[in-house]
Amino acid sequence: MTLKDKHAIVTGGGTGIGLAITHALVEAGATVTIMGRNKTRLDEVADTNDALSAIQVDVTDPKSVDTAFKQASEFSPISILVNNAGAALAAPFHKTSLTAWQNTIAVNLTSVYLTTSAAFNDLKNAAHGRIINIASIAGIEGCAYTTAYSASKHGVMGLTKSLALELTKTTTTANAICPGFTRTDMVEQSINNVMKQTGRSRDDALNDILVSVGQKRIIEPKEIAAEVLKLCDEKNDAINGQAIVIDGR
Numbered sequence: 001m002t003l004k005d006k007h008a009i010v011t012g013g014g015t016g017i018g019l020a021i022t023h024a025l026v027e028a029g030a031t032v033t034i035m036g037r038n039k040t041r042l043d044e045v046a047d048t049n050d051a052l053s054a055i056q057v058d059v060t061d062p063k064s065v066d067t068a069f070k071q072a073s074e075f076s077p078i079s080i081l082v083n084n085a086g087a088a089l090a091a092p093f094h095k096t097s098l099t100a101w102q103n104t105i106a107v108n109l110t111s112v113y114l115t116t117s118a119a120f121n122d123l124k125n126a127a128h129g130r131i132i133n134i135a136s137i138a139g140i141e142g143c144a145y146t147t148a149y150s151a152s153k154h155g156v157m158g159l160t161k162s163l164a165l166e167l168t169k170t171t172t173t174a175n176a177i178c179p180g181f182t183r184t185d186m187v188e189q190s191i192n193n194v195m196k197q198t199g200r201s202r203d204d205a206l207n208d209i210l211v212s213v214g215q216k217r218i219i220e221p222k223e224i225a226a227e228v229l230k231l232c233d234e235k236n237d238a239i240n241g242q243a244i245v246i247d248g249r
Contacts, residue, residue, distance in 0.1 A: 164241030
């Protein structure tokens with residue numbers, strides 16, 4: 001498979017899962033624009049390869065998204081959109097403030113609407129266009145102490161499945177990848193929180209987290225990146241509206 005002549009956008013493409021996806025797309029021959037808030041970090045990544053460019057964006061701000069995507073599209077029409085930017089909030093429901101709820105929905109769900117809207121004309125007219133939303137197993141099963149996060153990811157699943165139905169007469173697809181706990185900074189923060197609250201070792205804290213959702217092991221970002229590449233393959237136009245679970249069970 002080659003993604004030569006494809007222009008991909010990866011939000012949150014400078015760290016964690018997004019960075020692994022970025023590297024995989026470049027290695028497959030795509031030109032990739034990474035987007036996020038931390039311009040310094042984005043530039044550091046973009047400077048490592050001529051196939052990479054970086055644009056700063058606040059994915060919750062309509063004007064910021066519109067400006068960023070116009071700039072990216074003028075460089076080259078967008079054929080792949082990976083909505084990876086997100087935020088995790090862990091708190092009991094009764095301690096989840098309205099502000100925290102609204103912020104989580106904005107970052108994890110409204111952002112997907114905004115970025116997809118901004119790239120939609122390019123994507124639906126692309127040969128084998130791809131919309132790939134990085135959701136979560138919490139968007140399928142739910143998870144205690146993550147009501148805002150789980151609700152936002154359930155919303156991403158509904159958006160993905162509905163959009164896929166609207167795209168059935170095109171060669172553009174919309175799918176979601178639903179990882180379990182993955183080796184990222186966000187999960188590392190969760191491990192540290194458990195260690196701080198319980199005094200348990202790092203290995204025990206990680207095991208507690210994995211057991212809570214029935215995972216046998218932590219997922220590596222490269223495993224999610226490999227699934228992104230599979231979905232981008234031109235042979236896979238028939239994969240549409242799917243929730244692809246990668247949870248190590």
